[in-house]
Amino acid sequence: MPATRVTIALNARQSQKAPLLISASATADPAAANSIRGLVFKTAQSKLRLKKPARVYVSPAGQELLTEEDWKKNIKLDVTLLISAGEDYVGVKKEDNTHEDANVTCPVEILASKAPIESLSVTQLTTTAHTLPGIVHAVGQPDLHPGTKFPIGAVFASRNWIHPPLIGSDIGCGMAWYKTILPRSQVDGNKGKKVAEKLRGLEGAWRTRAYREAWLENDDGSCSVGEQWDSALGTIGAGNHFAEIQVVEESCPTKDGRQGLYEDGVILLVHSGSRGYGGSILKKYTTDSHTSFEESSHEAIEYMKEHDKACQWAQANRDLIALRFLACLEPGNEDWQLGSSDTDGTGEVDAAMIERAKGTLQQRKVVDIWHNNVERVRWPPSPLSSMKEEVASSSPTAEGTDSFTPNDMHQQEYLYVHRKGAAPTYDPHTQQPLDLLPLPGSRGTPTLILKPTFSASMSWGLKNALSLAHGAGRAMSQAKALSSLSQKYKGQNILEPRPADAGGTWVICDEKDLVFEEAPDAYKDVEAVGQDLVDAGVASIVGRCRARVSYKVRNEAR
DNA sequence: ATGTAC
Numbered sequence: 001m002p003a004t005r006v007t008i009a010l011n012a013r014q015s016q017k018a019p020l021l022i023s024a025s026a027t028a029d030p031a032a033a034n035s036i037r038g039l040v041f042k043t044a045q046s047k048l049r050l051k052k053p054a055r056v057y058v059s060p061a062g063q064e065l066l067t068e069e070d071w072k073k074n075i076k077l078d079v080t081l082l083i084s085a086g087e088d089y090v091g092v093k094k095e096d097n098t099h100e101d102a103n104v105t106c107p108v109e110i111l112a113s114k115a116p117i118e119s120l121s122v123t124q125l126t127t128t129a130h131t132l133p134g135i136v137h138a139v140g141q142p143d144l145h146p147g148t149k150f151p152i153g154a155v156f157a158s159r160n161w162i163h164p165p166l167i168g169s170d171i172g173c174g175m176a177w178y179k180t181i182l183p184r185s186q187v188d189g190n191k192g193k194k195v196a197e198k199l200r201g202l203e204g205a206w207r208t209r210a211y212r213e214a215w216l217e218n219d220d221g222s223c224s225v226g227e228q229w230d231s232a233l234g235t236i237g238a239g240n241h242f243a244e245i246q247v248v249e250e251s252c253p254t255k256d257g258r259q260g261l262y263e264d265g266v267i268l269l270v271h272s273g274s275r276g277y278g279g280s281i282l283k284k285y286t287t288d289s290h291t292s293f294e295e296s297s298h299e300a301i302e303y304m305k306e307h308d309k310a311c312q313w314a315q316a317n318r319d320l321i322a323l324r325f326l327a328c329l330e331p332g333n334e335d336w337q338l339g340s341s342d343t344d345g346t347g348e349v350d351a352a353m354i355e356r357a358k359g360t361l362q363q364r365k366v367v368d369i370w371h372n373n374v375e376r377v378r379w380p381p382s383p384l385s386s387m388k389e390e391v392a393s394s395s396p397t398a399e400g401t402d403s404f405t406p407n408d409m410h411q412q413e414y415l416y417v418h419r420k421g422a423a424p425t426y427d428p429h430t431q432q433p434l435d436l437l438p439l440p441g442s443r444g445t446p447t448l449i450l451k452p453t454f455s456a457s458m459s460w461g462l463k464n465a466l467s468l469a470h471g472a473g474r475a476m477s478q479a480k481a482l483s484s485l486s487q488k489y490k491g492q493n494i495l496e497p498r499p500a501d502a503g504g505t506w507v508i509c510d511e512k513d514l515v516f517e518e519a520p521d522a523y524k525d526v527e528a529v530g531q532d533l534v535d536a537g538v539a540s541i542v543g544r545c546r547a548r549v550s551y552k553v554r555n556e557a558r
Numbered sequence: 559a560t561g562t563a564c
Contacts, residue, residue: 168559169559169560169562170559170560173559228561229561231561232561237559237560238559238560239559239560240559241559273559275559275560275561276559276560276561276562278559278560279559279560279562280560283562372559
């Protein structure tokens with residue numbers, strides 16, 4: 001006997017609905033243990049978030065299902081059941097996809113001219129901006145590309161509404177740069193291969209549960225989220241995540257001299273997120289039909305708490321990945337000893353060792369940003385305090401635009417800036433502009449060092465929604481890259497530099513699909529993406545780095 | 559992206 005597919009919806013709000021398969025083994029008798037009624041109520045609780053389902057009506061007839069006969073007669077393919085918390089049948093409302101808080105005139109900006117933009121991603125950007133409740137500004141960065149439903153490389157600022165799907169499952173994903181003390185002579189050319197060989201023992205869990213929990217302690221307490229997810233702490237993950245040893249090939253110190261990257265320096269770029277935890281949060285709080293929360297709702301508050309925890313966890317994860325890499329790269333440094341597996345043998349957590357490693361790591365850290373998160377910000381952006389000087393000296397013509405002056409501060413409100421693959425232009429903690437941030441290419445292609453711009457002409461960050469591109473952006477879907485690039489490079493090893501290319505990258509990737517899915521050809525030209533940011537007046541390119549060793553995944557058994 | 563969901 002096949003299962004029967006029906007739709008259940010809230011009687012009070014019929015736009016909120018969910019599909020339900022009723023197996024043939026469920027019985028019509030509402031009093032039975034395996035009743036259809038029980039199944040419907042359970043689904044209404046989990047998918048429609050109706051705490052106490054009480055009555056069921058058939059739509060559009062409005063008949064209430066009470067007796068076994070009622071259930072038997074009415075459970076048929078594609079019927080819609082309206083679930084009530086006790087209230088009477090409210091009748092059929094006209095199907096209306098537009099939310100009353102949707103903003104059909106929401107401005108949508110795409111900061112690209114040189115970088116190719118697929119039309120599907122523009123449709124996704126515009127549709128999202130115009131249909132989700134509360135969106136007041138949407139920006140497509142030059143790395144914009146289509147996602148399953150929502151675009152990647154996009155920023156959405158909303159009033160009152162929080163939309164977890166716009167951040168996605170990898171909450172807290174981002175990038176951090178750390179300095180190493182290696183001279184470039186140790187990573188250039190064929191030396192890169194030797195360095196790649198040293199990168200071992202990085203797959204799988206790091207040390208013990210007790211060590212992981214100790215690593216997750218921070219100033220605000222603990223960001224441990226339970227062993228189920230904590231066990232992945234210190235691992236890079238799959239997809240576009242990586243850790244990369246790079247050489248700074250050009251670098252222009254910024255005028256305040258705080259530039260943290262020096263020419264010929266060897267640095268480590270870590271791109272990873274919250275592993276399984278972020279996805280579990282998205283799943284826990286959203287259903288197919290319930291994806292947006294008003295800021296004061298209980299769900300929004302609980303979601304934000306877990307979101308913030310995932311961001312902390314992801315940051316601790318990047319730090320631990322860096323520690324594990326540094327233990328391989330600088331074996332003489334005792335501060336990194338903690339990064340390797342526990343060879344002391346005692347198994348006891350050495351708190352002093354953790355403190356020392358964290359301290360030294362923070363000294364090495366140049367920048368760490370989240371590019372998948374939601375942040376509450378004052379809007380419209382005002383000249384940040386460090387920018388006062390430039391405000392004072394800005395020309396009177398610029399004042400005539402929609403730019404903001406400190407006098408207008410009281411007109412600001414708080415909005416939620418949702419970033420899905422978009423880097424912030426400032427440090428959310430200090431509220432100061434970032435000196436630099438990475439715009440990674442892919443493997444052999446350069447990573448640009450960006451410096452965000454703040455000026456009256458881009459309305460102090462309104463134009464780019466206080467954000468920049470987070471990478472080159474996909475030019476091909478994973479499926480397309482896999483099929484076309486595995487053909488193109490058939491019989492070739494694209495994980496080593498070509499013999500003529502001394503400046504190339506040694507790639508560690510023991511997953512054969514990933515080799516092609518993440519090949520440079522699958523991405524846009526990072527120089528075009530960077531130039532679009534410059535042309536839009538939102539960033540300058542202050543330097544370039546090149547990867548020497550790019551670590552994706554290693555099969556240790558090999 | 560992911561201790562995926564079907």
